[in-house]
Amino acid sequence: MNYQKYKKFETIKLPDRTWPDNEITKAPIWTSVDLRDGNQALITPMKIEEKVMMFQLLVDMGFKEIEVGFPSSSQIEYDFLRILIDENLVPDDVTVQVLTQAREHLIRKTFESLEGLPKAIVHIYNSTSILQRDVVFHKGQDEIKKIAVEGVKLVKELAQEFKGEVLLEYSPESFTGTEVEYALEVCEAVMDEWEASSDKKVIINLPSTVEMSSPNVYADQIEWMCRNFKDRSRVIVSLHAHNDRGCGVAASELGIMAGADRVEGTLFGNGERTGNVDIITLALNMFTQGVNPELDCSKINDIKHVFEKVTKMEIPPRHPYVGQLVFTAFSGSHQDAINKGMQCYRERNAGIWEVPYLPIDPSDLGRQYEPIVRINSQSGKGGVSYVMDSMYGYHLPKGLQADFAKVIQDISEEEGEVSPERVYDTFVEQYVENNQPYKLIKQQLIDISEENEEHERKAVLILEDHGVVKEIIGYGNGPIDAVKDAFNSNGFIGSHLLDYSEHALTSGSSSKAAAYVHLRLKGSAIQEFGVGVHPNIATATIMAIVSGLNRLYQRKAGM
Template structure:
């Protein structure tokens, strides 16, 4: 078989019975470093132009990133030129540190410092691969040989920094392919680099532990991070950083658990763009913290702008289900979900802690409209349909009518085979319940209460040929029903009746909804008018019109048989 799992071996977990990280809780955001302009850029089919890089850099600054990796200036002329552009044109805010990457090779480190000349502050990020497979199959070196590369690189980074005393330097070292490196050897190399840089004597040092390839479950990565934190020298003087990739789809989870395990800093990209399946997604992790009541120290409220800029610069579309940023991530099509959202939002008051079913955060925090939350298709139910009418048209329906009308909308969705938009929902409601045939339009009425109850005189029909009727009953509805029963020889029983004021004030419209049985036939109607009495009488006339015209639903038939 070509698909043969036997060619692979399970990743060996860390023997760490004293692990402490599972009991930890993240209480503050880590230091963020955005690597969109380096790691993200090198993974693009078409690398960014200078204009695109500048646009991305400006966005990262606007969002609040204080450390931004801008490129690999020794690897390409465009990266070198962009670095010089930012410095020479004074485009770097005083509180932002740029970071650049270089391999631990003398000629590349020297070129890197040339690119950074004149910078106010900068992070020089040097790396070499330390993993078993890289040592044995790529470099053909033993541990000592790999350690020597790292130490020589660290020494040159320090020596060259002394030639540019006007710049505030931070040194960063990455044992590339850390997850595939024996932990004792990773610590050996880190300590050797630390011996050169001496963070305990005041030199700012970052040790970055990259999951260059995600090789195991996030808990194993957390064990690795905690093990290194427990065993390296000068830990209290070193910032531990992680740089996770998403090969197993767990890049965010691995970074979060790594922070629980002691990491101080996280590198990643907006929307997770990066090599293979991508880098750790900064937007997702930051929003995960936000949803737990933790200040992410980033302003992600303009999510539409973020996705627009990222798509324009990377030429990669955002998946509609991308966490927090996708078009559909706050959208509910399911009927039960819609009903729960509607009820929770109706109960919520300004200032309440966010606690809404199916919505982990308030979509409006990201600039999303509630119009996008509930959308209707054949899977939707009464709650969603009712929510759309309430949200967009200020029309509240009684529960019995929600159930009945949802079948009408569902039928339309099944016929069309797709989404039913808000205007179509309203149109269906208007056609099925609100539309008044001019033969049944209420023209005038007079209600008088006496010792026998209510006496009703009313006129309906065409203006050119109005019909005038009279009836008697205990209330207005019963009196008008009495007149219609005599007129058409039917028996009318009101099964359900509800009225609602639409808006506030003396000029508010009213909505009346009525469901009746006449000669074992069911019919429903609704009406809008300037007052509740007019709305009620018109709804009654429209419902009886269905019986008389034969457009009713037979008694005993399932409500699913109702059609628009």
């Protein structure tokens, strides 16, 4: 290995640096770039419906700034943003961010895509590094700076015509490979063109586009920039670290200590090459130090499930906090120490988490510590229901426990041991997301008790039936009765309700409920279960009925 072909990264002079003595005491402004930086790094980029699913996950977690894409780069990026706007999917407290190169036709196309938004961050960039100026652009410093300033000038002109509010973000791409003095010169020119002030701040994003040095050097660069802005009050300093040296989290933590206000990153570090900084790890690192991360990671398995579903990527088993094995101890001495530590924690009721080998209480993430939960062909309904209850919060009715245990037993007899994650994924696939041939699109339950002596509820359902959208109406003395009547009286597969139950899955304003139904096919002994999960319990119930009907249909058809 010819190490002499490489040269040491040149550090900057900052002998009086202050960041080593600083502490992280509050969360930065979090900005997710999963839908742009993360998506462009996928082998199979997300489809629009998957993008919507990811966007909703990010909103549910508490992100207030979300970069949704590069709408001027492709039609799917453009169409996705239009869906978010036209279908009113962007909450009032969430600001959409869009990326564009500092090029005229791309900037104009970007503003066209934003029409109808009350507020947006327009993020423009151009590369400023020594290497790219030399081998890619063949331009000098003044020419590169002019590209940035002309881009901002056009954004300012279009922002004046735009009906909503436009916030400017500028990135000197490959900042870490740029002379700090020149990076500062370009950023100041950008802010001057924008006429930035303490009341009209500019986000200056200082990306480690390629991680080129140890994290302390990035911190020095950030502190140098923060010190030397001529008016620090008009700048929101943002970090965007990549992970080429495996130090993205460390670099970002030190960058926050060095004065940064904001962090751009992705869930679980998905991104180009070795990835972006992992916001989940960053946030939970703060959490374990007693700092409110201002992101909800309390249902980490659900977050993992959605992420893997839309990205088609698997999270490694040793990934911090979320990996399958991070709360599993194989060593006997580790198991003994953990068990004794948890026993002392419960007995002393001290309120401060201190358990050997576990820097975080797994229950804070909706997980648990177990030496290992093993499910195989010899596991009965008790083992399967234990996994679903203790790890995922589903209190399965007894009949469903037995029904689902048979499904898992069939898998284990063919494949061997079944992981808890596989148990959960199978449950969701079989009972929650079973949407063929019927798929619920929209529902409305109307109280008609004052105008109808016979019935109290009217159910209006819009659904797909074998791919054809239909509207059906039913009446009953309650929501379930009305929904069943809508199916039974409109030529759909008929059923009798044998049992129903429900419970909350999570707590808080964004809580979800699980509803379970046990149905019997009319004129038959065939029985099936359906499960619905939704923040609205009525919707969850209807989804459960539709799932159960689909299972009855598939069973009857021998599918």
